[in-house]
Each structure stands twice: as C-alpha cells, then as structure tokens.
Amino acid sequence: xxxxxxxxxxxxxxxxxxxxxxxxxxxxxxxxxxxxxxxxxxxxxxxxxxxxxxxxxxxxxxxxxxxxxxxxxxxxxxxxxxxxxxxxxxxxxxxxxxxxxxxxxxxxxxxxxxxxxxxxxxxxxxxxxxxxxxxxxxxxxxxxxxxxxxxxxxxxxxxxxxxxxxxxxxxxxxxxxxxxxxxxxxxxxxxxx
Numbered sequence: 001x002x003x004x005x006x007x008x009x010x011x012x013x014x015x016x017x018x019x020x021x022x023x024x025x026x027x028x029x030x031x032x033x034x035x036x037x038x039x040x041x042x043x044x045x046x047x048x049x050x051x052x053x054x055x056x057x058x059x060x061x062x063x064x065x066x067x068x069x070x071x072x073x074x075x076x077x078x079x080x081x082x083x084x085x086x087x088x089x090x091x092x093x094x095x096x097x098x099x100x101x102x103x104x105x106x107x108x109x110x111x112x113x114x115x116x117x118x119x120x121x122x123x124x125x126x127x128x129x130x131x132x133x134x135x136x137x138x139x140x141x142x143x144x145x146x147x148x149x150x151x152x153x154x155x156x157x158x159x160x161x162x163x164x165x166x167x168x169x170x171x172x173x174x175x176x177x178x179x180x181x182x183x184x185x186x187x188x189x190x191x192x193x
Contacts, residue, residue, distance in 0.1 A: 089174060092129055092167065095120055096175055100164045124167070132166030132177045134159050142166060142173050147180040156184040 102117045121131065132142045138157045146163050154160070159179045166177030 088127060088129075089169075092124060092127075092169075093175065095124065096165070096167055103165070128169050130168050132168050132173055132175075134162050134166070134177045134179060138179065138181045142168075142176055143181075144176040144178045145181045146178045148183045149180055150185070151182040152185070154182040156182055158182045 099117060099120060102113050102120075105113045107113070124130075134143070136159065137155075138145060138159055143159065143166065147161075149160055151158070151160055158181065160182050161180040163178040163180065166173060167175040
C-alpha cells in the first residue's frame with residue numbers, strides 16, 4: 001500500500017504518477033507538454049492574429065478587385081457603344097428611313113423590295129443592330145404609340161399595327177417602334193372616374 005504523496009505502484013506497461021503532477025496537454029503536432037497553458041495559448045493567439053490579418057487583407061483585396069472589374073466593365077461598355085453612337089447612329093437612322101419606305105412600297109415587284117429590305121437588315125445585324133420586337137403587348141420602353149384603335153376581342157394595349165420598325169443596339173433602343181395599339185372597350189372607358 002502507498003501513503004499520501006507516494007507514487008502509486010505501476011502495473012506492467014503503466015507509468016507511475018503522483019498527485020503533485022501538473023496537468024498534461026497536447027502540444028503542436030500531437031506532442032505532450034506539461035506546465036502552464038500560457039505558453040501554448042500565446043502561440044495559438046499569435047497564429048490566430050496572423051490568420052485574421054491575412055483574412056482581412058485578402059477580403060479587402062477581393063473587394064478592390066471586384067470594384068476594378070466593375071469599373072473596367074463599365075468602361076468597356078462605353079467603349080463598345082461610343083463609336084456606334086458617334087459614327088454609325090446617323091447612318092443607321094438614315095437606313096431606317098429607307099426601310100420605312102420599303103415597308104410602304106406598293107409597286108409591281110414586292111419580292112425584289114423584300115429582298116432589299118432583308119439585305120439591309122442583315123447588314124445592320126452585322127453591326128449589332130436588331131429590330132425591336134413588336135408582337136404582343138405595348139411596351140413603352142420599346143414602342144411609341146402613334147394611334148389607338150378599338151379592336152373587339154383584343155385585350156387593351158395590344159399592338160395591332162406597326163407604323164415603323166424600331167431598332168436597338170444591344171440593350172439601347174435608339175429608335176422605338178411606332179405602333180397602333182388596341183383601345184379598351186367603350187364600357188370600360190366610361191366606368192373609369
């Protein structure tokens with residue numbers, strides 16, 4: 001038997017311990033250390049500070065890169081549309097007037113006129129110019145109403161007729177389609193205050 005403060009008898013493969021030993025903890029790479037935890041805690045806190053600082057710097061770097069990408073994207077959009085607006089826009093507006101005249105042509109050879117119109121639209125599409133869609137409901141961002149007409153059985157605000165085609169360059173509608181729109185039925189108009 002052992003008394004207080006005396007080492008306990010160790011069995012085979014066991015290490016004798018005393019009540020006065022300090023707690024044992026795990027150090028770096030799984031090594032055991034004895035003593036106060038302040039040395040290990042200080043190292044952990046120092047590494048945590050380093051990692052926190054690294055995280056903050058990388059986060060700020062990501063924000064700076066995102067701002068730079070947004071700024072470059074805006075500049076690229078301006079650079080792409082700038083020459084069009086400066087040089088091609090007047091030319092395209094002139095071609096649009098020719099297309100309007102071709103649309104209204106009622107002469108003896110409509111197939112020939114249709115082929116010229118198709119070639120002009122193809123030429124415009126090579127420079128990023130597209131026709132504004134005119135089917136369906138009236139859209140004030142793409143259409144200009146030049147007339148209103150009653151059309152029984154048609155919902156109000158439906159495009160009934162195209163007076164002149166609209167043109168766009170990318171998202172910019174520089175020439176809205178001029179259209180005739182269906183009116184609300186007379187009983188609906190009278191019911192409004």
